[in-house]
Amino acid sequence: MRYHPLTADDRALMLKKIGVASIDDLFADVPAGKLFTEPMDLPSGQSEIAVERALSAMARKNHAAGDGPFFLGAGAYRHHVPATVDHLIQRSEFLTSYTPYQAEISQGTLQVLFEFQTQVARLTGMEVANASMYDGSTAAAEAVMMAARLTKRGRAVVSGGVHPQYRDVIETVAVGVEIEAMPADPAGAEDIIAKIGKDVACVVVQSPSFYGHLVDLAPIAKAAHEAGALLVSVFTEPVALGAIEPPGAxxxxxxxxxxQGIGNPLTFGGPYVGLFATQKKHVRQMPGRLSGETVDADGKRGYALTLSTREQHIRRDKATSNICTNSGLCALAFTIHMTLLGETGLKRLAALNHERACATADALARVPGVTVLNDTFFNEFTIRVPGDAAAVVETLAGEGIIAGLPVSRLDAAAPGDLIVVAATELSTDEDIAALAKGLEGAIG
Incomplete structure (x- = not known):
């Protein structure tokens, strides 16, 4: 009765109100041959205890990130999320609320979004941020479209150091809006700068890159601006911004x-939260929505949605994006965790991540046959192993060690002997030793 609370009398009353004699009459317009005449071939209902046991048995087949040494990153990172975050986001005021269409009765939600925007703007070194996007990849695609609107140009240079899945999303979206996405060599700035012409709307560069390299954005920004183009800076690990110079600077x-790396667990790949920030002069072309601070009729501080740029809110031909909402609950988790950390805590967390990555890189560099390819990195770097990297990773997975990401899994054009390795504050000395020992055995 929990999910089927209506009685036979309730159903009879509704049918009478509709003007039909039976539920079957509601399907009179469906051709008879298209209707099921027998129950579907599904298992019969079971007790709660039986269902719980069956689902638990399925769950035990998974290898969770916390079950052993875990060095997989490449866009989603395992960090410690304080219990406070989960406790607060499950409060009914937050967990059950939808998007704040009724702004006048959603002041708490709007204030959270305002605080989130402030944190993202400060983190990225930009002047203004929106109330979040769905994830990083779609935010990157939206940035390319925004640059095309601002410059009225139809080409984008996309560095090969941008995450392959982000590149895929950019290229997919670009086709629909007639923007040409031009690939560039990830090895350095020279090839990127060489491709910047007077018809280029933007240059898309990731730092730290997919391979973990830190990129000096300043010379690329200078070259882009001299050509009248914009620089779109991409990141997949927000904790890195606690250690490196902000892209805005x-x-x-x-x-x-x-x-995702702040406040949000891995959760099998989603939902996550995209961050989007820009300069104030570009704000009217920014996708998504903004929560703005104002005063009410009594002069008290209040918040309201402003500059909502989608077609549900404004004339369709004026819309800048079809983005439907913001990732409200994930943005809240981000905001709570960032508030708990504070500026000092974020810097300490970033330093710990870098230290753990350095320890991991040093340990792997001592493994015969393994080469660490990065001169610079934050908490992620690339190694070269003898033979098939995917086979090496699979062998270690069988031993309960998640060694990283074989690059060929996401980029078929990449060499097959590369593994992207990520270390975080949760990577212990024992984990690092196990990875090094496992690699030595797998490639030996």
Whole structure:
């Protein structure tokens, strides 16, 4: 009765009101041959205890990130999320609320979004941020479209150092809006700068890159601006912004990325939270929505949605994006965790991540046959192993060690001997030793 609370009398009353004699009459317009005449071939209902046991048995087949040494990153990172975050986001005021269409009765939600925007703007070194996007990849695609609107140009240079899945999303969206996405060599700035012409709307560069390299954005920004183009800076690990110079300070015009690494667990790949920030002069072309601070009729501080740029709110021909909402609950988790950390805590967390990555890189560099390819990195770097990287990773997975991501899994054109390895504050000395020992055995 919990999910089927209506009685036979309730159903009879509704049918009478509709004007039909039976439920079957509601399907009179469906051709008879298209209707099921027998029950579907599904298992019969079972007790709660039986269902719980069956689902638990399925769950035990999974290898969770916390079950052993875990060095997989490449866009989604395992960090410690304080219990406070989960406790607060499950309060009914937050967990059950939908998007704040009724702004006058959603002041708490709007204030949270305002605080989130402030944090993202400060984190990225930009002047203004929106109330979040769905994830980092779609935020990157939206940034390219925004740059095309601002410059009225139809080409985008996309560095090969941008996450392959982000590149896929950019290219997919670009086709629909007639923007040409031009690939560039990830090895350095020279090839990127060489491709910047007078018809280029933007240059898309990721730092730290997919391979973990830190990129000096300043010379690329300078070259882009001299050609009248914009620099779109991408990141997949927000914790890195606690250690490296913000993209805004390096000349970026639009900064986008994934916010999962702060406040949000891996959760099998989603939902996540996209971050989007830009300069104030570009704000009217920014997708998504903004929560703005104002005063009410009594002069008290209040918040209201402003500059909502989608077609549900304004004339369709004026819409800048079809983005439907913001990732409200994930943005809240981000905001709570960032508030708990504070500026000092974020810097300490970033330093710990870098230290753990350095320890991991040093340990792997001592494994015969393994080469660490990065001169610079934050908490993620690339190694070269003898033979098939995918087979090496699979062998280690069988031993309960998640060694990283074989690059060929996401980029078929990449060499088959590369593994992207990520370490975080949760990577212990024992985990690092197990990875090094496992690699030595797998490639030996």
């Amino acid at each position: 390096q000349g970026a015009d639009i900064v986008v990325g994934e916010g």
